[in-house]
Amino acid sequence: MGLTPLSQILSRYPEFARRLGSAVERDRELLRHPKVQEWMARLSLEEAEVLAASTEWWTWLEEEDACAACPGLERCPHRLKGYRAIPTREEGRFFFRYEPCAEWHKATDAKRRRRLFRLIGVPEEFRDVRFSDAEEDDGNREALRAVRKFVEDFPRTRGLYLYGTFGVGKSFLAACAANELVERGHSVYFVYVPSLVLELRASLDGGEFLPKLAELVQADLLILDDIGAENATAWVRDEILMPLLQGRTQAGRPILFTSNLSLQDLLENYLLGASDIEAGKVYRLVERIRSYADVYHVKGRNRRMRK
Structure with a gap:
């Protein structure tokens, strides 16, 4: 007995035939x-x-x-x-x-950047600035070129000390360097010094002071933003600034400083109220910065003001 023709089977089961037709279509x-x-x-x-x-x-x-x-x-x-x-x-x-996909890569890159680029007391928008955003003029040209050279030679480079009046773009140039180095896979700690002092002081009770200080020493680049704006106590000098300078110079890891004060003004600021013994420590601190970093005066208009 032969097989039943498919047409007969489909005629007996119209729902099956409908489904089969839908599948074919x-x-x-x-x-x-x-x-x-x-x-x-x-x-x-x-x-x-x-x-x-x-x-x-x-x-x-x-x-x-x-x-x-x-x-x-x-x-x-x-x-x-x-x-x-x-x-x-x-x-x-x-x-x-x-x-x-592209969105996955974007999110992964953002996580990587946050892991490599850590901020304390610094605006989040600094994560997004690049050298292409910098406005070059006679006031900042020398400093801008120095910061670019700093990045090109990194990590075999001396530190930088950028100083100038409020708003001329010192921190902006430091952020440009930070982002370029993060793109290359380097770790960067960008800290506003007064905020850093508060955070480290608060970490004393929980036993986190030394681990936090070690993180700052071990980062590929440390940016000390607005040094001289902190309350210049002996504790800040001897327990934070000197250990950071000592640890990073020994490890060959540069520091990029920004300040409203020249090194001479920074010295005089730290000397205020210091005893003769304390004065010697202040001189050693500032001299360590002077011998460790190239100094550039950033001039020009206040770039934070609206045009």
């Missing part, structure tokens, strides 16, 4: 899709190869539509959030390869 729709045809031509795929993975192809098309109107990594609807499927054929076998 959906397969035709898949094969006609421009994106599928593009990849079929690119990978020399046979129709049978595409239809064998039809479910994966339809998922891929849905995800491609979602990528075209990307809602961001947090709301990514893909099965593998932040990954994009790429039709692939290797050694005669077809499959979908998953690769991180």
Whole structure:
């Protein structure tokens, strides 16, 4: 007895026939899709190869539509959030390869930058500035070139001491250097000195003072922003500034200083109220900075004021 013709079977089961017809039409729709045809031509795929993975192809098309109107990594609807499927054929076998998308790389890079670039008391927007954003003029040209050279020679370089009046762009230039070095994979600690003093003082009770100080010594670059603006006590000088200078010079790790004060003014500021014994320690501190860092006067208009 022969097999029952398919037409008779379908006539007995109309719902099955309807579903079968829908499946056939959906397969035709898949094969006609421009994106599928593009990849079929690119990978020399046979129709049978595409239809064998039809479910994966339809998922891929849905995800491609979602990528075209990307809602961001947090709301990514893909099965593998932040990954994009790429039709692939290797050694005669077809499959979908998953690769991180641009948003995933952006988020990962942001995490990496936050891990490498740590701030204390410094505006978050400093994470985004670059040398291309700097306005060069007669007032800052020499300092700008020095900071660029500092980055080019890093880490085999002397420290820098940038000083000038409020708002001329000293911290901005330091941030440009920091971001360039972070891009190269270096770790940077950028600290506003008065805020650093408060944080380290608060860490004394919890036994975190020495570990925090060690982090500052070990970073590839330490930026001490607005040195001289802190309350210049003997404790700050002997327990924070001198250990940082001593530890980093011994390790060959540079410091980039910014200040509103010249080194002479910084010396006089630290000498205020100091005894004869204390004065000797102050001289040693400032002399250590002088011998360790090249000094540049940043001049010009107040760049923080609106034009």
